[in-house]
Amino acid sequence: MTSSLADHLRALPDEGLMALIRLRPDLVIPPPSDFSALAHRAQSRVAVARALDGLDTFTLEILDALRYTRVGHTSSVEAVLALTAPAGVEAARVRAAIDLLRSYAVAYGPDPAVRIVGAVDEVCSPYPLGLGRPAEQLDPMAGALVSDAAGLRRTLLAAPPAARAVLDRLAAGPPVGTVTPASLEPGSDSPVRWLVDRHLLVSVGRDAVELPVEISLVLRRDAGPLGQLHPDPPPMEAPQRDPAQVDRAGAGQVLELVRNAEALVETIGAEPPAVLRSGGLGIRELRRYSKTVGVDEQSTALLVEIVTAAGLLGEEIVDTKRVESVFLPTIAYDAWRAMGIAARWHRLAVTWLTMTRAASLVGQRDDRDRPINALAPELSRPGAPAQRRAALQVLADLPPGATAARADVVEVLAWRAPRRITRGVSAGVEASLAEAAFVGLTGFDGLTTYGRLLLEELASDVVDADDPLGLNSPEGIALIGSAALLDTLLPAPVDHVLLQADLSVIVPGPPEPGLGAELELLGTQESASVYRITADTVRRSLDAGYSAADLHALLARRSRTPVPQTLTYLIDDMARKHGGMRVGSANSYVRSDDESLIAEVLADRRLQPLNLRRLAPSVLTSRHTPQRLLEALREAGYPPVQEDATGAAVLARPKVRRGPPRPTWAYRGVEDPAAGVRLSTPRLAGVIEQIRRGDAAARVARRAPVTVRANGAATASHTEALEVLQQALRDKTRVWVGYIDAHGATASRLVRPVSMGSGYLRAEDERTEMLHTFALHRITAAVPEEG
Structure with a gap:
């Protein structure tokens, strides 16, 4: 019979060790040297707390039952069954909970003598089952x-x-x-x-x-000694809807998400906002973007966080001396914009599921009572990805089409992981569900079919967090999995429009990328599917290099309805006037073959602040820049065109600025070094082989001449010494401790350990009634007192 966790782990087959490491990957990061080191790590306070955090309410109640029924240092399955029988819980479920505790190495040993690792008493309530002292x-x-x-x-x-x-x-x-x-x-x-x-x-x-x-x-005589047990999660009211209806609702929100993300980045690119000294986005800018995009400020903050975490928005330093930066779209935004809607959504959804940012905290106060801004460092929450997936997993466990209230999801999560769900975390779970609806993963509070598939892809590592769209794969941007399923639910991209008599343009579906670029230049967007053509938008198209014939051909090719005669006249009239006046630099000048037009401009009182001077019947000069002169003339109703030094017209397509993305470490992360780690079977086998070899070498070393002796016995391993001390601390027995004193000499002392942590052992010498403190790195040996 094994009496220590190290012996128990040493006796496990490779399959059992693999199962343990898959449940608790933190135990092998980095790989331990031998089984004693593995057991020491598995019994540490932090590792045990992390393991218990993933257990459900019923399993923790059975753990309390094991603690309560301990006699000496062991309990038994039969004692726990006798204690749970009055509560009416099936014996098979109790045994399954104990087996789960064994699989986590929180408990070990055969049914008649089940041991609990010592740190459990440190991280759990000092009152097992909520019962006090005698x-x-x-x-x-x-x-x-x-x-x-x-x-x-x-x-x-x-x-x-x-x-x-x-x-x-x-x-x-x-x-x-x-x-x-x-x-x-x-x-x-x-x-x-x-x-x-x-x-x-x-x-x-x-x-x-x-x-x-x-x-x-x-x-407790009515409920039994254990009180009220909770073998099952709380029931949920899950109204059933048609899964197709849920998918359609989610797909509609997908279109809104992609459109809003594009509108936000374009707005930021047109007038880049400054980066605050604290690293975030100003509140005024956030409010302005909220009005421009057409969503509330909280949703705008979430949108800003997602596009930044996805690498679509970055920063560029504009003043190296004062280290001032502005937010700018990145080159990745241009590639993202050229993709289809399903591929664009896929990147945003994967980013939201994996980013370590809590946008729901924007607008709240930090510990210094200052408002938290979007993109501020204070929004980093390493546990956010796990929280989002856990909340969605509750919905994924329901049948397709089933919906659930957010409060019910919180209650189920509180049963599944009671140590993790606190009041603040409950608010975070509800915020995560609201964000999932905004992202389009849910519809009518139910998980969509493609959302369910996306969760499965993330769980099975089909989606690479660093390359969520598979751009580095041989298939390029070919849609697979959840993105392909979503693509079948979305309306097909259209390559045509419907022109109306009032010069409005109706787009009967999501425009394909080419049509979208043409509409952006030719019209002003009024809603998701309506654009409007005006004199300014026609001039903008002419400034970009289109001719009247090009615009007529474009409209004839794209429109499924006849081109209104008023639109034809508008284009011809603007094209006839366009370029009839030229602006250059004198600082700047205005020239035109129409001398009467030059005289009209010179006499226009609205242009008197420009201080125009007539150099010739067809030329005027100004001390202002060409850009200022262009703006003033256009505001007065004239259609000038800028020309360069050779007299050629300067195309007015705006120059697009792009900045580098923010460092990805600020958005991607895990709750701890081992969270989310998935070790392949070959790697697990290699780790286990390394531990077994190290353990064999340590056993050989223990047969070699010892370095420190105490009361006729010795230890050769510092790790084994720590294990002996932990066992003595649990058993409250005395132990010989060999250590290096302050003068570098070897000494030993018979003590009773009181506590061990933070790098120190505190122990009592009963002979002198003194409390001694030993630095753990100075302890060379530890041997239990004999007899």
């Missing part, structure tokens, strides 16, 4: 009361309603309550004082009371 240990008078069963029953029946409510609250656990000192003073009429006077509660300080375990068990 009455005799707390107070002799309380011990006398509980020894008289009839007297205890009469006292409980005599308790006033307020006092009985206090007892029921403490009986449910934990058994310790905090009260005001005044309520414990003699003569107080508080229900707590009534209970203390009758020894139903025991005062354990100026402001705390404790309920003895015997009284708790009497109060």
Whole structure:
């Protein structure tokens, strides 16, 4: 029979070790040297807390039952079954929970002698099952009361309603309550004082009371010693909808998400905002973008975070001396914009699922009572990706088309991982579900079919977080999986428009990239599917190099309805006037073959601030720049064209600025070095082989001459010494400690360990009644006291 975790791990087959490492990959990052080191790491406080964080409520209740039924250092499965039988829980479910604890190496050993690793008592409640200490240990008078069963029953029946409510609250656990000192003073009429006077509660300080375990068990007689168990998650009301209806709702939001993301980045590119010294985006800019895009500020903040994390938005330094930067679209944005809607959504959705940013915190106050801005470093939350996936997984476990309220999802998550779900985390889960609806993964509070497939892809590593679209694959941007499924739900891109008599342009579906670029130049977007052609947009097209014939041909080719005659006249009229006036630099000049037009401009009072001077019948000069002169003439209603030094017209297509993306480390991350790590089977086999070889070498070394002796016994491994100390701490036994003192000399001392942590061992020398502190790195050996 194995008595230590190291022996238990050493006896496991390779398959069992692989299962353990898959559940707790942090144990092999970096790979331990031998099984003693692996056991030491598995029993550390941090590793045990991380393992318990992933266990559900029922498994933790069974762990408490093992702790409560311990006799010495071991418990048994039969003792736990006897304790859970009154609660009506099936024995198979109890055994399955214990097996799960064994698979996590939180418990180990055969059914008659199950051991629990020591750090469990450190990270869990000091009151297993919510039960306090024995009455005799707390107070002799309380011990006398509980020894008289009839007297205890009469006292409980005599308790006033307020006092009985206090007892029921403490009986449910934990058994310790905090009260005001005044309520414990003699003569107080508080229900707590009534209970203390009758020894139903025991005062354990100026402001705390404790309920003895015997009284708790009497109060729990209906539910059993364990109290209320929770073998199943709370029921959910899941109204059923047609899965196709849920998919259509999600697909509609996908179109909105992609359109809003494109509008946001284009707006930022037109007038790049400055990066705050704190690293975020200003509140005024966020509000302005919210009005421009047409969504609320919280959704705009989420959109900003997603496009930045996806690499579509970056920063560029504009002043190296003062280190000032602005936000700019990146080159990746141009590639993203050229893709189809499904591929564009896929990148945004994967980014949202994997980014370590909590956009829901934008607008809240930090610890210094300052508002948190979008893109600020304070929004980094390493656990955000796991939280989003956990919330969506609850929906994924429901049948297709089933919907669920957000509060119900929080309750199920609180059962699945009670140590992780706190009040703040509950708000984060609800925010994650709201963001999932905004991203288009859910519709009518139900998970879409393509959203379900995307979660499966992420779980199976089909999607590469660094290359979510598969751009580096031989297939290029070919749609696969969830993106291909979504593409079948979206309306097909259209290559035509419907021209109306009022010069509006209706796009009967998402425009293909070529049509979208033409519409952006030729019209002004009024809604998702409506553009409007005006004199300014026609001039803008002519400035970009189109001729009147080009525009007529473009409209004839793209429109499925006749081109309105008013639009034809507008284009011809603007083309006839376009270029009739030229602007150059004198600082700048205006020239035209139409001398009457030059005279009209010179006499125009609106242009007097330009200080125009007539050099010739067809030439005017100005001290202002050509750009300023162009703007002034256009504001006055003239259609000038800029020309260069050779007299050629300068095309006015705006120059697009692009900046480098932000560092990806600010957005991608994991909760800890091992979270989210998936080790392949060959790599697992290599790690296990390395541990077994290291363990064999350590056993050979233990047979070699020892370096430190203590009371006739010795240890040769510092790691094994730490394991001996941990066992002595759990067993509360004495141990010989060999160490290097302050003068560099070897010494030994017989002590009883009190605590070990933060790099130090604190132990009591019972012979001198002194407490000694040893640095762990100076300890060379540890041997249990013999006999």
